[in-house]
Amino acid sequence: MSQGPYVKVFKENLISNNPILVQVLGICSTLAVTNMLSNTLVMTVGVALVTAFSSWALSLLNKWIPRKVRMIVQVLVISFWTIIVDIILRAYAPEISKSLGPYVGLIITNCIIMGRAEAFAQANKPLISWWDGLTSGLGYMVVLLALAIFRELLGFGTLLGIPIFPIDFAGRGNNWTIMVMAPSAFFLVAITLWIFTTVKLNKAAGGKK
Amino acid sequence: MNKESTLYVVIFSLIITFVLVLPLSVVNELTKARVEQNKQVAQAYSILVALGLPADKKEPQKVISDYAALEKFKLADNKLVPVSNDEIEQAAKSGFPIQQLFYRGQTPNGLAWGGAFTGPGLWGNLTLALGFDEHIQKITGFQAIAQVETPGLGARIAEPWFTNQFTGQKIPDSGELKFVPGSGEGDADKTNDSVDTVTGATITSHGTRDIVDKAIAEMRTLTAGGVQ
Numbered sequence: 001m002s003q004g005p006y007v008k009v010f011k012e013n014l015i016s017n018n019p020i021l022v023q024v025l026g027i028c029s030t031l032a033v034t035n036m037l038s039n040t041l042v043m044t045v046g047v048a049l050v051t052a053f054s055s056w057a058l059s060l061l062n063k064w065i066p067r068k069v070r071m072i073v074q075v076l077v078i079s080f081w082t083i084i085v086d087i088i089l090r091a092y093a094p095e096i097s098k099s100l101g102p103y104v105g106l107i108i109t110n111c112i113i114m115g116r117a118e119a120f121a122q123a124n125k126p127l128i129s130w131w132d133g134l135t136s137g138l139g140y141m142v143v144l145l146a147l148a149i150f151r152e153l154l155g156f157g158t159l160l161g162i163p164i165f166p167i168d169f170a171g172r173g174n175n176w177t178i179m180v181m182a183p184s185a186f187f188l189v190a191i192t193l194w195i196f197t198t199v200k201l202n203k204a205a206g207g208k209k
Numbered sequence: 210m211n212k213e214s215t216l217y218v219v220i221f222s223l224i225i226t227f228v229l230v231l232p233l234s235v236v237n238e239l240t241k242a243r244v245e246q247n248k249q250v251a252q253a254y255s256i257l258v259a260l261g262l263p264a265d266k267k268e269p270q271k272v273i274s275d276y277a278a279l280e281k282f283k284l285a286d287n288k289l290v291p292v293s294n295d296e297i298e299q300a301a302k303s304g305f306p307i308q309q310l311f312y313r314g315q316t317p318n319g320l321a322w323g324g325a326f327t328g329p330g331l332w333g334n335l336t337l338a339l340g341f342d343e344h345i346q347k348i349t350g351f352q353a354i355a356q357v358e359t360p361g362l363g364a365r366i367a368e369p370w371f372t373n374q375f376t377g378q379k380i381p382d383s384g385e386l387k388f389v390p391g392s393g394e395g396d397a398d399k400t401n402d403s404v405d406t407v408t409g410a411t412i413t414s415h416g417t418r419d420i421v422d423k424a425i426a427e428m429r430t431l432t433a434g435g436v437q
Contacts, residue, residue, distance in 0.1 A: 066212050069222060087237060087240055090240070091243045091247070094244075094251065098251075100360055101364055102357055
């Protein structure tokens with residue numbers, strides 16, 4: 001059965017062309033925000049929305065954008081949507097805005113947003129570009145949430161701040177400090193990439209037999 | 210017109226910038242009052258909680274009116290001088306706001322002193338609301354008013370497990386509270402000389418400790434000098 005373009009884009013962005021696992025984009029924010037599930041959730045929703053609306057706007061403007069300034073225009077559009085998210089959080093969710101601090105502004109620098117603008121929105125219509133941006137954000141969200149669950153559980157013994165493991169479960173005065181720090185994200189991202197690539201290669205080899 | 214000509218690029222750049230900045234200005238203007246009110250409520254809430262007074266963010270008007278009812282003082286020749294809400298407002302309007310205010314409030318446990326104290330953290334300044342009992346023997350409360358520390362690490366100084374350990378904490382005679390690595394749940398013992406640090410956030414913890422110690426010393430000197 002043939003897949004519609006929306007289903008194809010969804011599957012690609014979530015699995016076969018996942019921004020983290022395949023394109024290895026957005027790694028800086030992956031290292032930074034994944035030590036707490038609540039921050040990860042808000043950050044990834046922000047990235048998904050900014051990617052979706054930036055791709056939509058850039059696809060809409062595409063025929064008028066001169067090639068020599070296209071990247072400046074992309075940054076301008078991405079900044080616009082990021083500032084909108086920042087203003088809305090400051091006005092209507094001040095606690096979340098406070099806990100994410102400068103990270104909201106840093107959505108502008110997330111490579112996934114510009115990556116999708118360059119790779120997809122330039123050559124496709126606004127609606128499917130919006131869908132591509134949103135599903136790329138979802139692909140990013142799924143991986144980051146999985147990492148955040150591991151890091152918060154092992155680092156703090158909690159999930160969304162709710163105690164799950166008894167305090168001092170590691171039996172050394174506190175939990176696994178390294179899980180709270182950025183190096184643990186390096187290890188976990190590498191392990192996740194390793195598992196994902198191995199499964200993918202095994203599947204490909206199995207298919208050829 | 211040729212899309213790649215200099216004239217087109219200039220005109221396009223001007224138009225796209227205008228088209229994007231205009232709605233941003235409108236959204237900013239529409240939410241400005243709300244953002245400013247959130248900021249004021251957050252600051253007033255932090256001061257009230259630091260003094261040991263009840264406050265609920267869900268009742269912003271009550272938070273603002275309870276804050277307005279506090280006695281306020283400014284520094285003049287290293288002495289605490291009472292200052293009225295009108296005077297504070299006038300100073301803010303004139304463009305020369307009063308740099309540091311100190312507060313005194315009547316709590317169920319007696320008089321409490323407090324203020325907002327600033328010092329360096331890891332990425333920028335930390336502004337902490339700290340409250341003390343009448344004779345600066347105990348901390349009545351701790352709140353982070355402003356901080357730009359790493360979310361999930363240094364920013365955890367604003368979380369209840371960290372702030373709650375200061376409520377009722379005895380101040381050692383030396384005036385220097387110890388910050389020690391702990392379980393990550395906070396130090397529940399209010400009679401010892403220490404509180405738990407934030408694991409993995411050494412510089413933020415040191416910055417917080419320095420602000421707390423400086424605030425204790427400053428409040429002890431100022432309250433010993435009496436009020437003018």
